[in-house]
Amino acid sequence: MKKISLLGATGSVGIQTLKVIREHPDQFSVAALAFGENIQVALPIINEFKPQLVSVKNKQVADRIRIQLDDQTRLVYGIEGMIEVSAFPESDMLVNAVLGSVGLEPTLAAIEAGKTIGLANKETLVTAGHIVMKRAADCGVRVLPIDSEHSAIFQSMQGQDRCAISRLIITASGGSFRDKNREELIGVTIKDTLNHPNWSMGAKITVDSATMMNKGLEVIEAHWLFDMPYEKIDTVIHRESIVHSLVEYADHSVIAQLGLPSMLAPIQYALTYPSRMELKQTKSLNLWEIGSLHFQKVDTRRFPSVSLAYQAGKAGGSMPTVLNAANETAVQAFLSEKITFLDIERYVETALNRHHVIQMPDLETIEAVDKETRAFVKNQIN
Ligand SMILES: NC(=O)C1=CN([C@@H]2O[C@H](COP(=O)(O)OP(=O)(O)OC[C@H]3O[C@@H](n4cnc5c(N)ncnc54)[C@H](OP(=O)(O)O)[C@@H]3O)[C@@H](O)[C@H]2O)C=CC1
Numbered sequence: 001m002k003k004i005s006l007l008g009a010t011g012s013v014g015i016q017t018l019k020v021i022r023e024h025p026d027q028f029s030v031a032a033l034a035f036g037e038n039i040q041v042a043l044p045i046i047n048e049f050k051p052q053l054v055s056v057k058n059k060q061v062a063d064r065i066r067i068q069l070d071d072q073t074r075l076v077y078g079i080e081g082m083i084e085v086s087a088f089p090e091s092d093m094l095v096n097a098v099l100g101s102v103g104l105e106p107t108l109a110a111i112e113a114g115k116t117i118g119l120a121n122k123e124t125l126v127t128a129g130h131i132v133m134k135r136a137a138d139c140g141v142r143v144l145p146i147d148s149e150h151s152a153i154f155q156s157m158q159g160q161d162r163c164a165i166s167r168l169i170i171t172a173s174g175g176s177f178r179d180k181n182r183e184e185l186i187g188v189t190i191k192d193t194l195n196h197p198n199w200s201m202g203a204k205i206t207v208d209s210a211t212m213m214n215k216g217l218e219v220i221e222a223h224w225l226f227d228m229p230y231e232k233i234d235t236v237i238h239r240e241s242i243v244h245s246l247v248e249y250a251d252h253s254v255i256a257q258l259g260l261p262s263m264l265a266p267i268q269y270a271l272t273y274p275s276r277m278e279l280k281q282t283k284s285l286n287l288w289e290i291g292s293l294h295f296q297k298v299d300t301r302r303f304p305s306v307s308l309a310y311q312a313g314k315a316g317g318s319m320p321t322v323l324n325a326a327n328e329t330a331v332q333a334f335l336s337e338k339i340t341f342l343d344i345e346r347y348v349e350t351a352l353n354r355h356h357v358i359q360m361p362d363l364e365t366i367e368a369v370d371k372e373t374r375a376f377v378k379n380q381i382n
Protein backbone atom coordinates (compact mmCIF):
# COMPACT_ATOMS: atom_id res chain seq x y z
CA MET A 1 0.00 0.00 0.00
CA LYS A 2 1.50 3.32 -1.09
CA LYS A 3 0.31 6.26 1.01
CA ILE A 4 0.01 9.51 -0.89
CA SER A 5 0.05 13.19 -0.01
CA LEU A 6 -1.86 15.13 -2.66
CA LEU A 7 -1.60 18.88 -3.29
CA GLY A 8 -4.33 20.41 -5.46
CA ALA A 9 -6.87 17.67 -4.68
CA THR A 10 -9.85 19.69 -6.01
CA GLY A 11 -8.19 20.57 -9.34
CA SER A 12 -8.15 18.86 -12.71
CA VAL A 13 -5.01 16.76 -12.08
CA GLY A 14 -5.92 16.26 -8.40
CA ILE A 15 -9.32 14.80 -9.24
CA GLN A 16 -7.81 12.54 -11.90
CA THR A 17 -5.19 11.38 -9.38
CA LEU A 18 -8.05 10.41 -7.07
CA LYS A 19 -9.66 8.48 -9.94
CA VAL A 20 -6.49 6.43 -10.33
CA ILE A 21 -6.30 5.85 -6.56
CA ARG A 22 -9.99 4.86 -6.51
CA GLU A 23 -9.36 2.24 -9.22
CA HIS A 24 -6.64 0.56 -7.09
CA PRO A 25 -7.79 0.74 -3.45
CA ASP A 26 -5.51 -2.17 -2.54
CA GLN A 27 -2.46 -0.29 -3.86
CA PHE A 28 -2.94 3.35 -2.90
CA SER A 29 -4.48 5.49 -0.18
CA VAL A 30 -4.58 9.24 0.53
CA ALA A 31 -2.81 10.01 3.81
CA ALA A 32 -2.95 13.81 3.49
CA LEU A 33 -4.31 16.33 1.04
CA ALA A 34 -4.37 20.05 0.33
CA PHE A 35 -6.73 22.20 -1.65
CA GLY A 36 -7.46 25.92 -1.94
CA GLU A 37 -11.00 27.21 -1.45
CA ASN A 38 -13.35 24.79 -3.15
CA ILE A 39 -15.01 23.27 -0.06
CA GLN A 40 -17.93 21.92 -2.09
CA VAL A 41 -15.66 19.71 -4.18
CA ALA A 42 -13.34 18.91 -1.26
CA LEU A 43 -15.88 17.63 1.28
CA PRO A 44 -16.98 14.49 -0.59
CA ILE A 45 -13.31 13.76 -1.35
CA ILE A 46 -12.42 14.03 2.36
CA ASN A 47 -15.39 11.86 3.32
CA GLU A 48 -14.45 9.20 0.79
CA PHE A 49 -10.65 9.04 1.18
CA LYS A 50 -10.47 9.94 4.90
CA PRO A 51 -7.04 11.62 4.94
CA GLN A 52 -5.50 12.14 8.38
CA LEU A 53 -4.40 15.65 7.48
CA VAL A 54 -6.11 18.34 5.38
CA SER A 55 -4.69 21.72 4.43
CA VAL A 56 -6.66 24.65 2.96
CA LYS A 57 -5.61 27.97 1.45
CA ASN A 58 -6.03 30.22 4.47
CA LYS A 59 -7.62 30.67 7.92
CA GLN A 60 -10.93 31.90 6.46
CA VAL A 61 -11.41 28.66 4.51
CA ALA A 62 -10.26 26.64 7.56
CA ASP A 63 -12.87 28.38 9.73
CA ARG A 64 -15.59 27.54 7.20
CA ILE A 65 -14.74 23.85 6.84
CA ARG A 66 -13.65 22.97 10.42
CA ILE A 67 -17.12 22.18 11.71
CA GLN A 68 -17.74 19.76 8.84
CA LEU A 69 -14.70 17.54 9.55
CA ASP A 70 -14.62 14.64 12.01
CA ASP A 71 -12.17 14.32 14.93
CA GLN A 72 -9.87 12.01 12.96
CA THR A 73 -8.94 14.74 10.46
CA ARG A 74 -6.39 17.35 11.48
CA LEU A 75 -6.87 20.70 9.74
CA VAL A 76 -4.06 23.12 8.85
CA TYR A 77 -3.80 26.00 6.38
CA GLY A 78 -1.59 28.27 4.29
CA ILE A 79 1.84 27.53 2.90
CA GLU A 80 2.85 25.95 6.24
CA GLY A 81 -0.16 23.66 5.94
CA MET A 82 0.86 22.56 2.44
CA ILE A 83 4.40 21.95 3.70
CA GLU A 84 3.00 19.72 6.48
CA VAL A 85 0.95 17.75 3.96
CA SER A 86 3.99 17.34 1.68
CA ALA A 87 6.28 16.10 4.44
CA PHE A 88 3.57 14.12 6.28
CA PRO A 89 5.51 11.31 8.05
CA GLU A 90 2.98 8.59 7.13
CA SER A 91 3.17 9.35 3.37
CA ASP A 92 5.46 7.57 0.93
CA MET A 93 4.95 9.95 -1.98
CA LEU A 94 3.86 13.49 -2.80
CA VAL A 95 1.72 14.16 -5.86
CA ASN A 96 2.12 17.87 -6.47
CA ALA A 97 -0.85 19.05 -8.55
CA VAL A 98 -1.20 22.51 -7.05
CA LEU A 99 -1.26 25.45 -9.44
CA GLY A 100 1.63 27.88 -9.64
CA SER A 101 4.97 28.60 -8.00
CA VAL A 102 3.28 28.36 -4.58
CA GLY A 103 4.15 24.66 -5.04
CA LEU A 104 7.89 25.30 -4.69
CA GLU A 105 8.35 25.26 -0.90
CA PRO A 106 6.12 22.20 -0.37
CA THR A 107 8.12 20.34 -3.04
CA LEU A 108 11.38 21.18 -1.28
CA ALA A 109 9.88 20.08 2.06
CA ALA A 110 8.87 16.72 0.56
CA ILE A 111 12.34 16.24 -0.90
CA GLU A 112 13.95 16.96 2.46
CA ALA A 113 11.56 14.45 4.07
CA GLY A 114 12.73 11.85 1.53
CA LYS A 115 9.39 11.48 -0.31
CA THR A 116 9.22 10.44 -3.96
CA ILE A 117 7.65 13.28 -5.93
CA GLY A 118 5.09 12.93 -8.72
CA LEU A 119 5.25 16.38 -10.29
CA ALA A 120 2.47 17.96 -12.33
CA ASN A 121 3.20 21.44 -10.98
CA LYS A 122 5.56 22.62 -13.75
CA GLU A 123 5.76 26.20 -12.41
CA THR A 124 7.93 24.89 -9.56
CA LEU A 125 10.63 23.66 -11.93
CA VAL A 126 10.42 26.76 -14.13
CA THR A 127 10.81 28.99 -11.08
CA ALA A 128 13.63 27.17 -9.33
CA GLY A 129 14.61 24.04 -11.27
CA HIS A 130 18.27 24.31 -10.27
CA ILE A 131 17.38 24.25 -6.57
CA VAL A 132 14.74 21.51 -6.80
CA MET A 133 16.82 19.10 -8.90
CA LYS A 134 20.00 19.63 -6.86
CA ARG A 135 18.20 19.01 -3.57
CA ALA A 136 16.49 15.95 -5.02
CA ALA A 137 19.87 14.57 -6.16
CA ASP A 138 21.49 15.38 -2.79
CA CYS A 139 18.65 13.65 -0.91
CA GLY A 140 18.44 10.70 -3.34
CA VAL A 141 14.80 11.55 -4.12
CA ARG A 142 13.13 10.76 -7.45
CA VAL A 143 11.15 13.47 -9.25
CA LEU A 144 8.75 11.59 -11.51
CA PRO A 145 7.03 13.58 -14.26
CA ILE A 146 3.23 13.70 -14.47
CA ASP A 147 3.00 16.34 -17.21
CA SER A 148 1.99 14.22 -20.23
CA GLU A 149 4.88 15.24 -22.51
CA HIS A 150 7.49 14.67 -19.81
CA SER A 151 5.96 11.35 -18.86
CA ALA A 152 6.15 10.41 -22.57
CA ILE A 153 9.82 11.41 -22.72
CA PHE A 154 10.53 9.56 -19.46
CA GLN A 155 8.78 6.45 -20.79
CA SER A 156 10.71 6.71 -24.09
CA MET A 157 13.98 6.73 -22.14
CA GLN A 158 13.38 3.54 -20.16
CA GLY A 159 16.00 0.92 -20.87
CA GLN A 160 17.88 3.28 -23.21
CA ASP A 161 21.38 4.74 -23.11
CA ARG A 162 20.74 8.26 -21.82
CA CYS A 163 24.15 9.44 -23.02
CA ALA A 164 23.05 8.64 -26.59
CA ILE A 165 20.06 11.01 -26.55
CA SER A 166 20.49 13.63 -29.27
CA ARG A 167 17.16 15.50 -28.95
CA LEU A 168 13.90 15.74 -27.02
CA ILE A 169 10.90 16.61 -29.20
CA ILE A 170 7.94 18.00 -27.25
CA THR A 171 4.58 17.91 -29.00
CA ALA A 172 2.06 20.76 -28.74
CA SER A 173 -1.58 20.79 -29.76
CA GLY A 174 -1.34 24.50 -30.67
CA GLY A 175 -4.15 25.35 -28.25
CA SER A 176 -7.57 26.90 -28.75
CA PHE A 177 -6.52 29.41 -31.42
CA ARG A 178 -4.08 27.36 -33.46
CA ASP A 179 -5.93 28.08 -36.71
CA LYS A 180 -6.18 31.84 -36.12
CA ASN A 181 -3.57 34.39 -37.24
CA ARG A 182 -2.45 37.17 -34.87
CA GLU A 183 -4.96 39.67 -36.30
CA GLU A 184 -7.74 37.25 -35.43
CA LEU A 185 -6.58 37.08 -31.81
CA ILE A 186 -7.66 40.66 -31.15
CA GLY A 187 -10.61 40.60 -28.78
CA VAL A 188 -10.89 36.83 -28.32
CA THR A 189 -13.02 35.93 -25.30
CA ILE A 190 -12.18 33.98 -22.15
CA LYS A 191 -14.78 31.39 -23.14
CA ASP A 192 -13.15 30.81 -26.53
CA THR A 193 -9.70 30.67 -24.93
CA LEU A 194 -10.83 27.97 -22.51
CA ASN A 195 -12.13 25.79 -25.34
CA HIS A 196 -9.09 23.52 -25.74
CA PRO A 197 -9.32 21.21 -28.78
CA ASN A 198 -8.05 18.03 -27.05
CA TRP A 199 -7.65 18.35 -23.28
CA SER A 200 -9.96 19.26 -20.43
CA MET A 201 -7.75 21.08 -17.89
CA GLY A 202 -7.75 23.90 -15.34
CA ALA A 203 -8.22 27.46 -16.61
CA LYS A 204 -4.64 28.71 -16.21
CA ILE A 205 -2.96 25.90 -18.16
CA THR A 206 -5.65 26.12 -20.85
CA VAL A 207 -4.82 29.81 -21.37
CA ASP A 208 -1.12 28.86 -21.42
CA SER A 209 -1.87 26.30 -24.13
CA ALA A 210 -3.55 28.99 -26.23
CA THR A 211 -0.56 31.37 -25.97
CA MET A 212 1.71 28.31 -26.19
CA MET A 213 3.47 29.57 -23.08
CA ASN A 214 2.60 26.09 -21.80
CA LYS A 215 5.06 24.68 -24.33
CA GLY A 216 7.66 27.27 -23.30
CA LEU A 217 7.24 26.28 -19.65
CA GLU A 218 7.48 22.61 -20.69
CA VAL A 219 10.77 23.23 -22.51
CA ILE A 220 12.23 24.63 -19.28
CA GLU A 221 10.63 21.79 -17.28
CA ALA A 222 12.30 19.25 -19.65
CA HIS A 223 15.65 21.04 -19.33
CA TRP A 224 15.62 20.46 -15.57
CA LEU A 225 13.94 17.04 -15.40
CA PHE A 226 16.20 15.45 -18.00
CA ASP A 227 19.32 17.61 -17.63
CA MET A 228 19.18 18.51 -21.31
CA PRO A 229 20.62 21.68 -22.92
CA TYR A 230 18.08 23.94 -24.64
CA GLU A 231 19.77 23.36 -28.00
CA LYS A 232 18.66 19.73 -27.76
CA ILE A 233 15.00 20.45 -26.98
CA ASP A 234 12.61 20.98 -29.89
CA THR A 235 8.87 21.54 -30.08
CA VAL A 236 6.46 20.49 -32.84
CA ILE A 237 2.77 21.20 -33.33
CA HIS A 238 0.79 17.97 -33.44
CA ARG A 239 -2.93 18.65 -33.71
CA GLU A 240 -4.23 15.31 -32.51
CA SER A 241 -2.32 15.04 -29.16
CA ILE A 242 -1.81 11.31 -29.75
CA VAL A 243 2.00 11.30 -29.86
CA HIS A 244 2.75 12.72 -26.42
CA SER A 245 6.45 13.46 -27.13
CA LEU A 246 9.52 11.84 -28.65
CA VAL A 247 13.18 11.13 -27.90
CA GLU A 248 15.77 11.00 -30.67
CA TYR A 249 18.97 8.98 -30.20
CA ALA A 250 22.46 9.25 -31.72
CA ASP A 251 21.56 6.82 -34.51
CA HIS A 252 18.51 8.99 -35.41
CA SER A 253 16.12 6.36 -34.09
CA VAL A 254 13.15 8.09 -32.52
CA ILE A 255 11.17 6.54 -29.66
CA ALA A 256 7.79 8.02 -28.78
CA GLN A 257 4.92 7.31 -26.39
CA LEU A 258 1.38 7.35 -27.80
CA GLY A 259 -2.10 7.16 -26.37
CA LEU A 260 -5.49 8.84 -26.48
CA PRO A 261 -5.32 12.21 -24.66
CA SER A 262 -5.86 11.42 -20.98
CA MET A 263 -3.91 12.43 -17.90
CA LEU A 264 -4.87 9.18 -16.13
CA ALA A 265 -2.04 7.21 -17.77
CA PRO A 266 0.84 9.60 -16.92
CA ILE A 267 -0.54 10.02 -13.39
CA GLN A 268 -0.74 6.26 -12.88
CA TYR A 269 2.73 5.70 -14.35
CA ALA A 270 4.21 8.09 -11.78
CA LEU A 271 2.36 6.26 -8.99
CA THR A 272 3.38 2.77 -10.10
CA TYR A 273 6.85 3.43 -11.59
CA PRO A 274 8.76 1.30 -12.52
CA SER A 275 5.81 -1.12 -12.76
CA ARG A 276 2.72 -0.74 -14.94
CA MET A 277 -0.82 -1.61 -13.95
CA GLU A 278 -4.11 -2.03 -15.78
CA LEU A 279 -6.06 1.22 -16.20
CA LYS A 280 -9.68 0.41 -16.96
CA GLN A 281 -10.76 4.03 -17.30
CA THR A 282 -8.68 4.62 -20.45
CA LYS A 283 -9.38 3.22 -23.92
CA SER A 284 -7.16 1.42 -26.44
CA LEU A 285 -5.59 3.56 -29.12
CA ASN A 286 -6.82 2.24 -32.47
CA LEU A 287 -4.80 4.18 -35.02
CA TRP A 288 -7.23 3.29 -37.82
CA GLU A 289 -9.88 5.27 -35.92
CA ILE A 290 -7.56 8.31 -35.75
CA GLY A 291 -6.71 8.01 -39.47
CA SER A 292 -3.90 10.52 -39.81
CA LEU A 293 -1.47 12.35 -37.55
CA HIS A 294 -0.23 15.85 -38.44
CA PHE A 295 3.01 17.62 -37.54
CA GLN A 296 3.90 21.24 -38.18
CA LYS A 297 6.84 23.49 -37.35
CA VAL A 298 6.15 26.03 -34.58
CA ASP A 299 6.01 29.56 -36.04
CA THR A 300 7.55 31.65 -33.24
CA ARG A 301 6.27 34.92 -34.78
CA ARG A 302 2.77 33.54 -34.38
CA PHE A 303 3.55 32.13 -30.92
CA PRO A 304 6.15 34.53 -29.41
CA SER A 305 5.73 32.99 -25.94
CA VAL A 306 7.75 29.99 -27.09
CA SER A 307 10.68 32.27 -27.99
CA LEU A 308 10.34 34.20 -24.73
CA ALA A 309 10.61 30.95 -22.79
CA TYR A 310 13.68 29.75 -24.73
CA GLN A 311 15.32 33.15 -24.19
CA ALA A 312 14.55 33.10 -20.47
CA GLY A 313 15.69 29.50 -20.13
CA LYS A 314 18.96 30.14 -21.95
CA ALA A 315 19.62 33.33 -19.95
CA GLY A 316 19.17 31.10 -16.88
CA GLY A 317 19.53 32.27 -13.27
CA SER A 318 16.55 34.33 -12.16
CA MET A 319 15.14 34.90 -15.69
CA PRO A 320 12.79 31.85 -15.77
CA THR A 321 11.47 32.94 -12.35
CA VAL A 322 10.48 36.26 -13.93
CA LEU A 323 8.95 34.50 -16.94
CA ASN A 324 6.77 32.34 -14.71
CA ALA A 325 5.75 35.02 -12.20
CA ALA A 326 4.89 37.51 -14.96
CA ASN A 327 2.93 34.87 -16.85
CA GLU A 328 0.99 33.69 -13.77
CA THR A 329 0.08 37.29 -12.95
CA ALA A 330 -0.90 38.22 -16.51
CA VAL A 331 -2.98 35.06 -17.04
CA GLN A 332 -4.80 35.71 -13.77
CA ALA A 333 -5.51 39.29 -14.94
CA PHE A 334 -6.81 37.98 -18.27
CA LEU A 335 -9.10 35.51 -16.48
CA SER A 336 -10.34 38.42 -14.31
CA GLU A 337 -11.11 40.44 -17.47
CA LYS A 338 -8.51 43.12 -16.66
CA ILE A 339 -6.39 42.63 -19.79
CA THR A 340 -6.83 41.15 -23.26
CA PHE A 341 -5.48 37.85 -24.51
CA LEU A 342 -2.72 39.52 -26.55
CA ASP A 343 -1.69 41.61 -23.53
CA ILE A 344 -0.50 38.48 -21.71
CA GLU A 345 2.67 38.04 -23.73
CA ARG A 346 3.30 41.81 -23.79
CA TYR A 347 3.41 41.96 -19.99
CA VAL A 348 5.66 38.91 -19.86
CA GLU A 349 8.04 40.43 -22.40
CA THR A 350 8.13 43.77 -20.57
CA ALA A 351 8.95 42.04 -17.28
CA LEU A 352 11.74 40.02 -18.90
CA ASN A 353 13.23 43.06 -20.64
CA ARG A 354 13.58 45.09 -17.45
CA HIS A 355 15.10 42.29 -15.36
CA HIS A 356 18.86 42.01 -14.83
CA VAL A 357 19.58 38.34 -14.51
CA ILE A 358 20.98 37.07 -11.21
CA GLN A 359 22.99 33.89 -11.76
CA MET A 360 22.66 30.93 -9.37
CA PRO A 361 19.98 32.60 -7.23
CA ASP A 362 19.34 31.01 -3.84
CA LEU A 363 15.82 30.32 -2.58
CA GLU A 364 15.53 33.68 -0.85
CA THR A 365 16.50 35.51 -4.05
CA ILE A 366 14.06 33.42 -6.11
CA GLU A 367 11.23 34.28 -3.74
CA ALA A 368 12.15 37.97 -3.81
CA VAL A 369 12.29 38.03 -7.64
CA ASP A 370 8.97 36.17 -7.87
CA LYS A 371 7.29 38.64 -5.50
CA GLU A 372 8.82 41.70 -7.11
CA THR A 373 7.83 40.57 -10.63
CA ARG A 374 4.23 39.96 -9.58
CA ALA A 375 4.09 43.43 -8.02
CA PHE A 376 5.61 45.01 -11.16
CA VAL A 377 3.14 43.34 -13.54
CA LYS A 378 0.16 44.13 -11.29
CA ASN A 379 1.30 47.73 -11.13
CA GLN A 380 1.63 47.92 -14.93
CA ILE A 381 -1.85 46.46 -15.35
CA ASN A 382 -3.39 48.90 -12.90
N1 LIG B 1 -4.84 19.87 -15.97
C1 LIG B 1 -3.98 19.13 -16.64
O1 LIG B 1 -4.39 18.25 -17.41
C2 LIG B 1 -2.52 19.34 -16.48
C3 LIG B 1 -2.01 20.18 -15.50
N2 LIG B 1 -0.67 20.30 -15.32
C4 LIG B 1 -0.15 21.15 -14.26
O2 LIG B 1 -0.72 20.71 -13.02
C5 LIG B 1 -0.94 21.83 -12.15
C6 LIG B 1 -2.41 21.88 -11.77
O3 LIG B 1 -3.15 22.11 -12.94
P1 LIG B 1 -4.74 21.93 -12.96
O4 LIG B 1 -5.10 20.70 -12.19
O5 LIG B 1 -5.14 22.06 -14.36
O6 LIG B 1 -5.20 23.21 -12.14
P2 LIG B 1 -6.62 23.53 -11.46
O7 LIG B 1 -6.80 24.99 -11.52
O8 LIG B 1 -7.66 22.64 -12.01
O9 LIG B 1 -6.38 23.09 -9.94
C7 LIG B 1 -5.49 23.79 -9.11
C8 LIG B 1 -5.51 23.19 -7.72
O10 LIG B 1 -4.63 23.93 -6.89
C9 LIG B 1 -5.33 24.40 -5.73
N3 LIG B 1 -4.75 25.66 -5.31
C10 LIG B 1 -4.56 26.77 -6.06
N4 LIG B 1 -3.95 27.74 -5.33
C11 LIG B 1 -3.77 27.20 -4.08
C12 LIG B 1 -3.21 27.69 -2.87
N5 LIG B 1 -2.72 28.94 -2.78
N6 LIG B 1 -3.17 26.87 -1.80
C13 LIG B 1 -3.66 25.62 -1.87
N7 LIG B 1 -4.20 25.09 -2.98
C14 LIG B 1 -4.26 25.88 -4.07
C15 LIG B 1 -6.78 24.53 -6.19
O11 LIG B 1 -7.65 24.53 -5.10
P3 LIG B 1 -9.15 25.16 -5.17
O12 LIG B 1 -9.65 24.95 -6.56
O13 LIG B 1 -9.87 24.36 -4.12
O14 LIG B 1 -9.06 26.60 -4.80
C16 LIG B 1 -6.87 23.26 -7.05
O15 LIG B 1 -7.02 22.14 -6.21
C17 LIG B 1 -0.45 23.06 -12.93
O16 LIG B 1 0.87 23.32 -12.58
C18 LIG B 1 -0.52 22.61 -14.38
O17 LIG B 1 0.37 23.30 -15.21
C19 LIG B 1 0.23 19.60 -16.10
C20 LIG B 1 -0.22 18.78 -17.08
C21 LIG B 1 -1.61 18.60 -17.37
Ligand SMILES: CC(=O)[C@@H](O)[C@H](O)COP(=O)(O)O
Pocket residue numbers: 147148149171172173174175199205208209210214215263
Ligand atom coordinates in the same frame (compact mmCIF):
# COMPACT_ATOMS: atom_id res chain seq x y z
C1 LIG C 1 -2.10 17.36 -20.76
C2 LIG C 1 -0.88 18.15 -20.71
O1 LIG C 1 0.18 17.67 -20.40
C3 LIG C 1 -0.96 19.58 -21.05
O2 LIG C 1 0.21 20.26 -20.67
C4 LIG C 1 -1.17 19.62 -22.53
O3 LIG C 1 0.03 19.29 -23.12
C5 LIG C 1 -1.66 20.91 -22.98
O4 LIG C 1 -1.75 20.90 -24.33
P1 LIG C 1 -0.90 21.82 -25.32
O5 LIG C 1 -0.10 20.85 -26.13
O6 LIG C 1 -1.96 22.52 -26.05
O7 LIG C 1 -0.04 22.73 -24.51
Ligand SMILES: [Mn+2]
Pocket residue numbers: 147148149218
Ligand atom coordinates in the same frame (compact mmCIF):
# COMPACT_ATOMS: atom_id res chain seq x y z
MN1 LIG D 1 1.80 19.06 -20.82
